[in-house]
Amino acid sequence: GAVELTLRRVQEVARGKPVWLTETSVPAAGKESFLSPEWQAEILARTVILALAYGIEHVFWHTLYDPPTAKGAERKQISAFATNSLYRKAARQAPLEIKPAGKTYRKLTQILKGIDWRDIRPIKVDRGIGVALGDGRWLVYSDSPTFRTAVPASQAQTLLDGREVAIRQRGGKIEVNGQRQALLLAGGS
Known part of the structure; x- marks a missing residue:
């Protein structure tokens, strides 16, 4: 935009x-x-x-x-x-x-x-944008209700209200049902 x-x-x-x-x-x-x-x-x-x-x-x-x-x-x-x-x-x-x-x-x-700003890196998110925070967490959003990204997250929650959202592994990427909301991804596999 x-x-x-x-x-x-x-x-x-x-x-x-x-x-x-x-x-x-x-x-x-x-x-x-x-x-x-x-x-x-x-x-x-x-x-x-x-x-x-x-x-x-x-x-x-x-x-x-x-x-x-x-x-x-x-x-x-x-x-x-x-x-x-x-x-x-x-x-x-x-x-x-x-x-x-x-x-x-x-x-x-x-x-x-406590995040070292030098560790923050942009990541690819289908129809959106995201950043790796360098501590096993990522901040992301997408204009698509369900999107894919290649981070090893196992948990996702909305930033607005902390509600958990669904994640599943698909072909080396995760698929997130984020409903067009900004999310915090965490965990790893």
Whole structure:
């Protein structure tokens, strides 16, 4: 997609210099019916996986929390940025509530904690992208509901909710029923 093309071009221009992905975000609500907090979390996970595959050293999310949504709350943001954060507040004095994207971001930081960035390598995923983390785990996504990849994983779970998904061995590759979701693969045979 457009983000992948942009990352490829930036890497060509940077020529070995560190690249950071900043001010990135995606709305969790809007006019399009597919926009939802879960969709936002999925796109966040895909963005991080894509960034890792291209050697991006840091990913900075645009804003921490959405403006308050309670009746009478002032909303001085452009509507496209009114739901793009990791947390939300019902009212100005209300506590922050974590959104699915915030939970996914937290999970990704836990997965990546202690990983030597030099060990991260892109891997081939049918109709998708993935990275080997160098510790017997892989982060992947595919635009196909069922996809194949050549990693020795025996377990898979969605990044969004930690649900286990089916894996089976087929001709030296694994076939994953990921249902177009970002996944953490682990284990080995």
